Amino acid sequence: MGHELKFMKILVIGGGGREHALVWKLAQSPRVTGLYCAPGNAGIGRHATCVPLSATDLPGLQTFAQEKAIDLTVVGPEAPLALGIADLFRRSKLKIFGPTRNAAKIEASKSFAKNLMVRQGIPTAESRTFDGVGPAFTYIENRTPPVVVKADGLAQGKGVVVAGTRQEARDAVSRMLEHQALGEAGRQVVIEEYLQGEELTLMAFVDGKTVVPMLAAQDHKRIGEGDTGSNTGGMGAYAPAPLATPALRDEIMRNVLQPAVEGLSRLGSPFYGVLYAGLMVKDGTPYVLEFNARFGDPETQVVLPLLNTDLLDVLEAVVDHRLDQIHLEWSEQSAVCVVMASGGYPGRSTSGVPITGLPSPRLDHAAVFHAGTALKCHDVVTAGGRVLGVTAWGPSLKTAHDRAYEVAKPIKFAGQYFRTDIAGRALAERNG
Ligand code: AMP
Ligand code: GLY
Numbered sequence: 323m324g325h326e327l328k329f330m331k332i333l334v335i336g337g338g339g340r341e342h343a344l345v346w347k348l349a350q351s352p353r354v355t356g357l358y359c360a361p362g363n364a365g366i367g368r369h370a371t372c373v374p375l376s377a378t379d380l381p382g383l384q385t386f387a388q389e390k391a392i393d394l395t396v397v398g399p400e401a402p403l404a405l406g407i408a409d410l411f412r413r414s415k416l417k418i419f420g421p422t423r424n425a426a427k428i429e430a431s432k433s434f435a436k437n438l439m440v441r442q443g444i445p446t447a448e449s450r451t452f453d454g455v456g457p458a459f460t461y462i463e464n465r466t467p468p469v470v471v472k473a474d475g476l477a478q479g480k481g482v483v484v485a486g487t488r489q490e491a492r493d494a495v496s497r498m499l500e501h502q503a504l505g506e507a508g509r510q511v512v513i514e515e516y517l518q519g520e521e522l523t524l525m526a527f528v529d530g531k532t533v534v535p536m537l538a539a540q541d542h543k544r545i546g547e548g549d550t551g552s553n554t555g556g557m558g559a560y561a562p563a564p565l566a567t568p569a570l571r572d573e574i575m576r577n578v579l580q581p582a583v584e585g586l587s588r589l590g591s592p593f594y595g596v597l598y599a600g601l602m603v604k605d606g607t608p609y610v611l612e613f614n615a616r617f618g619d620p621e622t623q624v625v626l627p628l629l630n631t632d633l634l635d636v637l638e639a640v641v642d643h644r645l646d647q648i649h650l651e652w653s654e655q656s657a658v659c660v661v662m663a664s665g666g667y668p669g670r671s672t673s674g675v676p677i678t679g680l681p682s683p684r685l686d687h688a689a690v691f692h693a694g695t696a697l698k699c700h701d702v703v704t705a706g707g708r709v710l711g712v713t714a715w716g717p718s719l720k721t722a723h724d725r726a727y728e729v730a731k732p733i734k735f736a737g738q739y740f741r742t743d744i745a746g747r748a749l750a751e752r753n754g
Contacts (some may be wrong), residue, residue, distance in 0.1 A: 336398025367694025665737030
């Protein structure tokens with residue numbers, strides 16, 4: 323932009339594939355002079371200094387940011403936002419990218435999000451909120467299955483049950499409300515209408531007022547091939563999603579993102595950060611399944627490699643409320659991310675398993691983002707359910723797809739699992 327470069331020290335909070343993509347992108351900025359990540363992981367450690375602080379250790383993170391004179395903190399996951407990290411940092415005059423606790427309720431409380439959507443006329447599944455089993459059962463009796471039962475609070479992807487029968491719906495309700503299987507998150511449940519269609523993610527940068535959308539992406543949430551089996555944190559993604567025509571993106575901006583941002587401002591809780599709309603496109607109309615108050619994972623792993631603008635310029639414009647001055651430049655390419663997971667995921671999975679066949683970190687057209695890894699005596703080992711996000715890009719979705727699976731091929735760890743059909747539907751539709 324011609325003005326003098328302002329150099330900055332950055333702290334990224336989190337330690338998954340999303341944070342690796344953020345750190346990888348920020349490391350490309352000529353303005354970043356120091357890059358830290360708390361807690362980070364083995365892959366992140368190649369671009370940033372990992373700090374052994376948990377993402378929810380708010381006082382520890384605040385002290386670290388003050389001691390290191392961090393110029394900007396970027397929050398990856400939802401948990402610290404829901405705990406109020408942005409409020410704490412702002413009170414201490416520390417710049418932070420992420421919404422306040424009140425604005426983050428759009429993700430942390432499904433009933434809050436539903437009320438906001440109804441008030442703002444945002445299309446979403448019809449729903450009711452319950453804190454007692456009796457009224458919830460009566461409601462289920464009067465609905466035709468399938469119905470969707472959702473825990474009100476944050477449940478790491480385990481809070482949503484698509485119930486094919488009334489019995490399944492009642493079981494989900496009693497697990498959450500009576501047996502407190504999800505703890506505090508399941509003290510209230512939202513029961514909603516089942517929507518059939520195609521899922522789409524549209525994330526946008528928001529500075530309280532201006533909304534700047536990213537490329538639309540599609541995430542594969544189910545564990546099994548052909549989008550079957552249990553929900554996970556996400557088994558792969560691709561961008562841009564061909565489903566998102568310019569007209570559909572405009573409609574999502576106009577009918578979903580902008581009214582949500584206006585609604586939060588009206589409540590006195592303006593939103594700063596990334597607003598994520600998880601949508602179901604039914605007969606061409608986008609309905610909101612959920613909002614998230616942060617970058618999506620794995621969507622971020624396919625969206626950021628396609629961003630040509632310096633990410634730091636964008637994050638800073640959000641924090642300084644001058645997003646209206648930013649124009650995002652996107653590559654014309656497509657990207658595909660294949661998540662490699664540990665056996666047993668999304669249930670209990672093993673950790674500490676050695677990973678072999680990792681490519682050199684300096685790949686052309688690809689990056690292996692680490693989601694759950696650690697270093698054990700200089701060897702990279704697994705550390706969690708989702709282990710790696712093998713991401714590649716190219717001039718077509720097909721090239722990106724083929725490259726991602728090629729990079730994944732030599733990577734081995736005992737019990738590894740990945741889906742072989744990421745972006746499959748979009749590729750088939752293109753050909754057919
Ligand atoms: P959520 O965390 O609310 O996005 O829900 C997780 C997943 O459950 C979504 O990605 C959908 O696949 C599915 N889902 C949620 N709500 C609905 C709905 N109303 N109709 C159909 N599927 C849904
Ligand atoms: N990909 C879904 C999420 O980030 O919540």
